[in-house]
Amino acid sequence: MDLRLAALFPDLLNLYGDRGNVLVLQSRARRRGIPVEVLPVGLGHPLPDADLYLLGGGEDRQQALVAPALEALRPQLEAAVRSGAVVLGVCGGYQLLGHAYYAADGSVLRGVGLLDVVTRHPGHRAPRLVGNAAVACVLDGVGTLVGFENHGGRTWLGANARPLGRVLAGFGNNGRDRTEGAWAGTVFGTYLHGPLLPKNPAFADYLLRLALRRRFGDVHLSPLDDRWEHAAHVRAAERAGVRLRGA
Amino acid sequence: MPPRVWAALTAGKLAAQLSRAFRIGGGTVVPGRVARWLAPDLLRRLARGLPHGAVVVTGTNGKTTTARLVASALRAAGLRVVHNRAGANLPAGLVSTLVLAADGGGQLRADVGVFEVDEATFPRVAGELKPRLVVLTNLFRDQLDRYAEVDRVAVGWRQALQTLGGDAVVCFNADDPQVADVARDAPRSVAFGIEDVEAGRETLEDAADVRYCYRCGVPYRYRVVFLSHVGHYTCPACGTGRPRPAVRAEAVRVAGTSGFTAELAWDGERVAVLSELPGLYNVYNVLAAAAAAHALGIPPQALLRAVQATKPAFGRGERLWWRGVLLQILLVKNPAGFNEVLRALRAEPVRSLWIAIHDRTADGRDVSWLWDVDFETVRESKAWVTVTGLRAEDLAVRLKYAGWAEDRIAVHRDLLRALEHAVAHTPAGGTLYCLPTYTAMLELRALLARQGVAVAFWED
Numbered sequence A: 001m002d003l004r005l006a007a008l009f010p011d012l013l014n015l016y017g018d019r020g021n022v023l024v025l026q027s028r029a030r031r032r033g034i035p036v037e038v039l040p041v042g043l044g045h046p047l048p049d050a051d052l053y054l055l056g057g058g059e060d061r062q063q064a065l066v067a068p069a070l071e072a073l074r075p076q077l078e079a080a081v082r083s084g085a086v087v088l089g090v091c092g093g094y095q096l097l098g099h100a101y102y103a104a105d106g107s108v109l110r111g112v113g114l115l116d117v118v119t120r121h122p123g124h125r126a127p128r129l130v131g132n133a134a135v136a137c138v139l140d141g142v143g144t145l146v147g148f149e150n151h152g153g154r155t156w157l158g159a160n161a162r163p164l165g166r167v168l169a170g171f172g173n174n175g176r177d178r179t180e181g182a183w184a185g186t187v188f189g190t191y192l193h194g195p196l197l198p199k200n201p202a203f204a205d206y207l208l209r210l211a212l213r214r215r216f217g218d219v220h221l222s223p224l225d226d227r228w229e230h231a232a233h234v235r236a237a238e239r240a241g242v243r244l245r246g247a
Numbered sequence B: 001m002p003p004r005v006w007a008a009l010t011a012g013k014l015a016a017q018l019s020r021a022f023r024i025g026g027g028t029v030v031p032g033r034v035a036r037w038l039a040p041d042l043l044r045r046l047a048r049g050l051p052h053g054a055v056v057v058t059g060t061n062g063k064t065t066t067a068r069l070v071a072s073a074l075r076a077a078g079l080r081v082v083h084n085r086a087g088a089n090l091p092a093g094l095v096s097t098l099v100l101a102a103d104g105g106g107q108l109r110a111d112v113g114v115f116e117v118d119e120a121t122f123p124r125v126a127g128e129l130k131p132r133l134v135v136l137t138n139l140f141r142d143q144l145d146r147y148a149e150v151d152r153v154a155v156g157w158r159q160a161l162q163t164l165g166g167d168a169v170v171c172f173n174a175d176d177p178q179v180a181d182v183a184r185d186a187p188r189s190v191a192f193g194i195e196d197v198e199a200g201r202e203t204l205e206d207a208a209d210v211r212y213c214y215r216c217g218v219p220y221r222y223r224v225v226f227l228s229h230v231g232h233y234t235c236p237a238c239g240t241g242r243p244r245p246a247v248r249a250e251a252v253r254v255a256g257t258s259g260f261t262a263e264l265a266w267d268g269e270r271v272a273v274l275s276e277l278p279g280l281y282n283v284y285n286v287l288a289a290a291a292a293a294h295a296l297g298i299p300p301q302a303l304l305r306a307v308q309a310t311k312p313a314f315g316r317g318e319r320l321w322w323r324g325v326l327l328q329i330l331l332v333k334n335p336a337g338f339n340e341v342l343r344a345l346r347a348e349p350v351r352s353l354w355i356a357i358h359d360r361t362a363d364g365r366d367v368s369w370l371w372d373v374d375f376e377t378v379r380e381s382k383a384w385v386t387v388t389g390l391r392a393e394d395l396a397v398r399l400k401y402a403g404w405a406e407d408r409i410a411v412h413r414d415l416l417r418a419l420e421h422a423v424a425h426t427p428a429g430g431t432l433y434c435l436p437t438y439t440a441m442l443e444l445r446a447l448l449a450r451q452g453v454a455v456a457f458w459e460d
């Protein structure tokens, strides 16, 4: 058993320590005896065959560079998802997984449409949605998600996307409807940016199991010593103003 | 003087006395808030009273040290200097500095002002300070929760530079592509940079530091990298590259956290400097000050005296004895700065580390940046590590995934308890390296002051 993990445009989409997610998935698989191959995908390169694809966040300029490159990979990406591959988009990466991003300057970036969501930037006079956040996640066994969000765009979900969770503290997708993130099948997007997985080990393992299922069916992941991860999780929730048990 | 301005000055001075008397803060911000509220144009009004004008130092890293060097060189050249030395670099802090330097009639007891200015604040105060000289140190990712995007800061700088007077000079870091791009077209500019390629390395350490040509979007090609994305670069597509610096550092030799030697060259001049400031990043600070001195017409001897006299400030490499152990305090604010501290430490026999991570507003509330620090480069270290602060656990997780030995890491949320623990794990007479974020540094300083060490920050 092994895992193939593709990081899409890591030199452009790495605004907030996004590499933390790669390191954590890699380490958590390896400690269960599952070797991991990390495949960085550069601009203009073909999409490698992988079980899990990661997209991080970027500034407007980087995102504009990435959008057409991602668009070109759309057919391969769709085929990968049909084969059961997992896709996780964080912040800017989440926006590009949707249909479109309407920027503050009136320009439009087309997304790949793997998630039925649309993002609009309400203009630079509207406040950015910034702060610690905690979310009650709807995925089985994941529990709370904690992290930090920092986005100008407001995302709205269509009928074919479900929210990743309900906002306990913070802004979430748009600061209005108390939803955070989106998912459909094996595709996930969230505004909890950067190193999301280090302090949400349950979500990291959820994604690992789902990605391994593509080629190996249901896999049991032995528990790891997550004392520090849980402490960081509880502390992040506390900084968001949410008290979790074990605090 | 309009009564309103007199009232603002008087109230500001009173606020300073009160905040000292009652020990609320260092009196570096409150007077400015009060005075600015009463007279919003006070900054413009007071700055106009500086016969030799204002010098502004801005950028992500190195502001405090560079401004101290410039102020010291100006003093060595015989000028009276007003300087926000305590590092209060937002508008209220700038006003406080000037209010305290003015007499009751609003006359400044100074010839020239040296102001370190927060990089996002600079565009807002450039028009009021009307600086005759601006020093741009570098632009790194820092506190993105506040500045939103590095590119946004660069756009603000570009606009601010256009509002400067025709005689104003811009000193800028030629080795930082984004800074060079902002300053390239300034009518009067002095570029500075490190020439000695031996002092650098060949490749970028982390993909996060890749910089794309601001003209055509292609990654720059680097011949040498000194720190983060700072080095000798060219765009392979359009040929845009590092401007040739007028003020250069050659023969650079860094001795870990204890200082460096270098030769500085400009026009026909060449001077050898010996500095106690730690790490390669301080070569840039000295270089920036040399460029400013050159632009201001300060004689090289005055600059040399300033460099030799400038000891590391609190949190910038200062060493203090506490309970039989030497504490060396090295501020860590952002990935670029943290990486440079780690690089300097690699040259030292590190036995014990104390790292304090807070997430207050002045630290950046988002601690995601810890994952952009290359802790992997020092994982073979056998040092004891004590982590503390409001986000101690985040750092502990980061170090764990960087491959640091878990059984050598201890987590204590309380700063003092953590410090005691770290001291207990430092050999007597040895050095404990203390790496705090900004507000953790202030807390450490206050904590040591209560123990009878160090000085209160307004006395610095």
Ligand SMILES: [Zn+2]
Binding pocket: B213, B214, B215, B216, B217, B218, B235, B236, B237, B238, B239, B240
């Ligand atoms: Zn170019």
